[in-house]
Amino acid sequence: MTHIKTFGIMYRFSHLLLLLLLISCSSSKSKLPENNYFNRNYFYNDSLKVGIDFDKNVQFREVSSDKEKEFKQLLKSNKISPKDLFLVADCKEKGVEIYFFYKNVPSSSINPNNRKTVVSDTVNNTFFFEKQKGKRKVLGLVKTNAAKDNTPSIFVTDLLNKIAIDSLNTSKMSFVSIFAKNFPSVHPNPLFASKKLETAPLKSKGGNDDKFQFLSTVNSSMSNNKLYDSLIVSYEKERKQNFNSLIVDLSNKEDVYKDNAVFGKIAEIAKENQVIMLNEDHYYPKHRLFAMELLETLKANGYNYLSLEGFNITSNEKESTPNYHNGIYTDEPYFAHFIRKAIALGFTVSGHENVDKGGDREMGQAKNIMKILEKDPKAKIFVYVGHNHIEKKNEKKNWMAEYFKELSGINPITINQTVICADTKQDLTLLPRKYFNDTTKVKSSADYFLVNNLKPSLKIIFPNVIFKKTIIKDAKFSDYKNKEVLIEIIDFKEFDLMKNLAIPIQSFLMIPKGKEINFELPIGKYHVFVKTDNDKTIYDDDIIVN
Structure with missing residues (x-):
């Protein structure tokens, strides 16, 4: 049962109103929000075991609760600490701001039933509510705009019914x-x-x-990363068991190409063919590195168009480098390096992703690539996609490459680097389709298969540049002497041009040594961010390496 009490202007509410102002303009102190999870309008805090299924159009704000001394004094009568704040939400449609606090109550105060209480200050349109289950209590402060909602008490009562303590709605979280x-x-x-x-x-x-x-x-966007390495080892394990011995048996064949010979063979293919399609696994920086290294070979053989899956050209054409607006794939540093090199070599870079939600994605992609040929019938195009989009023949469905072949009359040469994983001495091994016609291990119609064991490194990106040891210092690093932090290195010219849209040339994990973090970089000027796993930026500055 919900108990509703109405009072006039009271001492506790005049101070709680002031609390609203203090919370809204301060930095974070509470650690409770670190375990907040959101799915649209559903909220859950894993450590508190509190779930709230809000109405639509709720916006969750960053929790901030600075000026702790003032908070403690203001909330002393209500026994609420600023560190108890775990969620701030707005419902602009209703004209409502909501602040949620959490407390474990003493055993003497335990009520065996769910208890809900609402106390209202009708003059200031402010409500203070509580909901308790066992030792767990959620307290809230609601500020309403009566001009937008004539029934704020109904809103608050309804909200209380949507707070679930010790209950996760798994259908609302993913x-x-x-x-x-x-x-x-x-x-x-x-x-x-x-x-x-x-x-x-x-x-x-x-x-x-x-x-x-x-x-x-x-x-995948963070190097020096043990978690990523363990995920990939598990991901590749079965395929390596399937292919290791087979690749060893084929390694001495005359038409199996290794390392630099791979580029020589693709150069021969590029001379005679108008379209080459290469796929990637979206978790692999090494796949983007191979695509980047292939660009010079293709350019030398008349290729001047690069078409990418999931790539957006921004409306602001002043950017001559990749940026976060280009799409989710470009935020991985080696994908960004791939695009930088394509631009530097003079490729016309475009995206072929289908944006027609009502149409077939594969057909839409094929039609978008066709637009290049409509403008330039003799264009030689390098098409870079994920996984199965390169399939020209598949019993279950038609993929982009098959539609493109039908629309254009061009049989694209397809290279698959996602299917075969094997432990090889070589970084690259290229195998023709004929060696896999009679095996059930390969379920792809690709013309060639690449075993890619490249090891991404910034020294591959900058092969003729001097690297120097660099040290950054900050007292805050000492707080993370046993914990990894993320270091992001951004080219200064790109940062100066695009600020937060600029993509790092390198992102890596490292444990600080006292007040220092050291690493190697090419000679030059950079902007460096150091970030933590609770989404705090503890370093944000320019550095010069000379």
């Missing part, structure tokens, strides 16, 4: 939503997103499930 919320499209913190995904209050199905896919995606 790894997809956690990824989307914590890995934004502009300058995300992959270390923070990784922690949120890894510690999410959801069961993993195992294998290549949503948790694995999103964890692998966010961790």
Whole structure:
């Protein structure tokens, strides 16, 4: 049962109103929000075991509770600490601001039943509410705008009914939503997103499930990363068992090409063919590195168009470098290096992603690539995609490459670097299709298969540049002497041009040594961010390496 009490202007509410102002303009002190998870309008805090299923159009704000001495004095009568604040939400449609606090109550105060209480200050349109289950209590402060909602008490009562203590609504929470919320499209913190995904209050199905896919995606953008390495070892294990001995048996064949010979063979293919399609696994920086190294070979053989899956050209054409607005794939440093080199070599870079939600994605992609040929019939195009989009023949469905072949009359040469994993002495091994016609291990119609064991390194990106040891110092690093932090290195010219849209040339994990973090960089000027797994930036400055 909900008890509602109405009072005039009271001492406790005049001070609680002041609390609203203090909270809204201060920095974070509470640690409770670190375990907040969101899916659109559903909220859950894993450590507190509190779930709230809000109405639509709720916006969650960053929790901030500074000026702690003032808070303690103001809230002393209500026994609420600023560190008890775990959630701030707005419902602009209703004209409502809501602040949620959490407390464990003494055993003497335990009520065996769910208890709900609402206390209202009708003059100031402010409500203070409580909901308790056992030792757990959620307290809230609601500020309403009566001009927008004539029945604020109904809103508050309804809200209380939607607060669930010790209950997670699994149908409202997903790894997809956690990824989307914590890995934004502009300058995300992959270390923070990784922690949120890894510690999410959801069961993993195992294998290549949503948790694995999103964890692998966010961790692929951070080098020196033990978690990423362990995920990939598990991901490749079965395929290596299937292919290791086969690749050894084929390694001495005359038409199996290794390392530099791979580029020589593709050069021969490029001379005679108008379209080459290469696929990638979206978790692999090494796949982007191979695509980048292939660009010079293709350019020398008349290729001047690069068409990318999931790539957006921004409306602001002043950017001559990749940026976060280009799409989710470009935020991985080696994908960005791939695009930088294509631009530097004079490729026309475009995206062929289908944006017609009502149409077939594969057909839409094929038609978008066709637009290049409509403008330039003799164009030689390098098409870069994920996984199965290169399939020209598949019993279950038609993929982009098959539609493109039908529309253009051009038989694209397809190279698959996602199917075969094997432990080889060579970095690259290229095998023709004929060696896999009679095996069930390969389910792809590709013309060639690449075993890619490249090891991404910034020294491959800058082969003729001097690297110097660099040290950055900050007292805050000492707080993380036993914990990894994320270091992002951004070319200064790009940062100066695009600020937070600029993509790092390198992102890596490291444990600080006291007040210092050291690493190697090419001679030059950079902007450096150091971030933590609770989404705090503890270093933000320019550095010069000379």
